[in-house]
Amino acid sequence: MKEYKLIINTNSKKYPIYIGYNILKNSKRIFKKNNIQIKKCLIVVDKNVPKKNLSVLKKNIVSSKILFHSFNANEKSKSLEYVNSILKILFINNFNRDDYIIALGGGITGDVVGFAASIFKRGMKFINIPTTLLSQVDSSIGGKTGVNNIYGKNLVGSFYQPEIVISDVKILNSLNKREIVCGYGEILKHSIISKEKNFNYLNKHKFKILNLKSPFLEKTIYDSCKIKKNIVERDEKEKNLRKILNLGHTFGHAYEASNGYSKNLNHGEAVILGIISSAKFSLINHVLPQKIYKKIVSHVKELNLSINLKRYFKKKNVNLILKYMKSDKKNNNNNINIILIKNFGKIDLNKRFNVSKIKSFLRLELNN
Numbered sequence: 426m427k428e429y430k431l432i433i434n435t436n437s438k439k440y441p442i443y444i445g446y447n448i449l450k451n452s453k454r455i456f457k458k459n460n461i462q463i464k465k466c467l468i469v470v471d472k473n474v475p476k477k478n479l480s481v482l483k484k485n486i487v488s489s490k491i492l493f494h495s496f497n498a499n500e501k502s503k504s505l506e507y508v509n510s511i512l513k514i515l516f517i518n519n520f521n522r523d524d525y526i527i528a529l530g531g532g533i534t535g536d537v538v539g540f541a542a543s544i545f546k547r548g549m550k551f552i553n554i555p556t557t558l559l560s561q562v563d564s565s566i567g568g569k570t571g572v573n574n575i576y577g578k579n580l581v582g583s584f585y586q587p588e589i590v591i592s593d594v595k596i597l598n599s600l601n602k603r604e605i606v607c608g609y610g611e612i613l614k615h616s617i618i619s620k621e622k623n624f625n626y627l628n629k630h631k632f633k634i635l636n637l638k639s640p641f642l643e644k645t646i647y648d649s650c651k652i653k654k655n656i657v658e659r660d661e662k663e664k665n666l667r668k669i670l671n672l673g674h675t676f677g678h679a680y681e682a683s684n685g686y687s688k689n690l691n692h693g694e695a696v697i698l699g700i701i702s703s704a705k706f707s708l709i710n711h712v713l714p715q716k717i718y719k720k721i722v723s724h725v726k727e728l729n730l731s732i733n734l735k736r737y738f739k740k741k742n743v744n745l746i747l748k749y750m751k752s753d754k755k756n757n758n759n760n761i762n763i764i765l766i767k768n769f770g771k772i773d774l775n776k777r778f779n780v781s782k783i784k785s786f787l788r789l790e791l792n793n
């Protein structure tokens with residue numbers, strides 16, 4: 426089966442991402458090829474990742490000392506307290522900056538372990554082995570690491586690039602359908618911000634991708650990573666262009682939060698709803714042609730995902746949704762930044778709208 430390789434070249438580091446089916450079993454070769462010599466390492470493994478993956482990884486590490494630690498990954502354990510407990514293991518076992526910490530898990534594991542790596546003695550070697558579709562197409566690229574606190578999500582963190590990322594798509598077989606949809610939301614976003622050609626590929630092969638069929642899955646992950654690579658290489662620290670990756674997230678995060686992060690609307694589903702809201706908002710503000718709007722909406726409908734906000738919210742929830750939209754870093758009490766879609770690959774990043782305009786939009790959506 427084909428093995429894809431992408432080089433991410435940021436100002437702070439250049440590193441490879443490998444994507445392929447069953448490539449974890451080749452990781453010894455991949456490490457050697459990239460001159461990665463692991464003398465001592467700590468593997469932090471998500472407890473829901475099937476155990477055989479850890480065994481395969483361990484067999485591929487030529488090292489005198491391998492420690493491992495099982496992580497109960499959830500938004501609550503994505504915390505400074507947990508980072509501290511990882512640091513403690515590293516200190517007790519006399520790790521130094523040339524030793525490795527390896528994340529074997531989804532976006533939460535990668536974010537937490539990457540952050541611990543970035544602050545341990547001001548930076549130790551970090552390897553990311555993402556095990557969810559979302560982490561393979563999104564969170565493992567670009568070096569954002571961090572944790573949540575009582576003030577909100579991902580508010581404490583750093584930009585810290587790994588030495589290497591290995592995305593083995595075989596590991597995704599144990600994911601449930603909703604987690605796959607979660608990753609698909611980010612793939613859809615990447616296709617909208619890039620070229621219509623990428624969106625058309627998704628449209629044609631969406632069911633094969635959602636059913637994790639090779640070679641469609643690997644190609645889609647590779648294309649999606651390439652889109653994010655081109656953005657983070659030009660704007661590693663999110664000065665402007667990288668904000669494009671937040672398409673759909675201002676609405677999406679607010680939907681997720683006002684629904685109490687409940688299981689009936691997960692992150693990816695909220696992002697997909699958010700993308701649809703951004704598209705509708707762009708349509709009614711006369712920046713998105715009806716034809717493109719319809720194309721995006723029918724894609725999501727064919728996936729059997731609900732695009733109807735009324736399924737999750739009532740009209741009386743509008744103020745709560747707005748409260749979360751206003752609390753976003755870029756917004757304030759009067760104005761909210763909404764990323765608008767003008768066409769595939771044509772995104773308007775910096776438009777701000779009066780809160781009352783967004784309020785009427787949400788009320789209308791919940792009325793119809």
Ligand SMILES: NC(=O)c1ccc[n+]([C@@H]2O[C@H](COP(=O)([O-])OP(=O)(O)OC[C@H]3O[C@@H](n4cnc5c(N)ncnc54)[C@H](O)[C@@H]3O)[C@@H](O)[C@H]2O)c1
Pocket residue numbers: 471472473474475498499503530531532533534536556557558559560563564565566567568569570578579596597598599600601604607
């Ligand atoms: N750093 C970034 O740039 C960036 C970008 C997007 C999202 N994120 C962060 O990523 C997180 C979401 O990531 P996620 O969706 O991967 O969530 P996650 O890490 O919580 O994983 C989702 C669920 O799948 C389980 N799991 C992981 N791998 C599995 C496997 N192979 N088989 C079976 N179960 C498995 C996990 O235990 C968890 O229950 C959020 O905290 C978000 O803030 C970060």
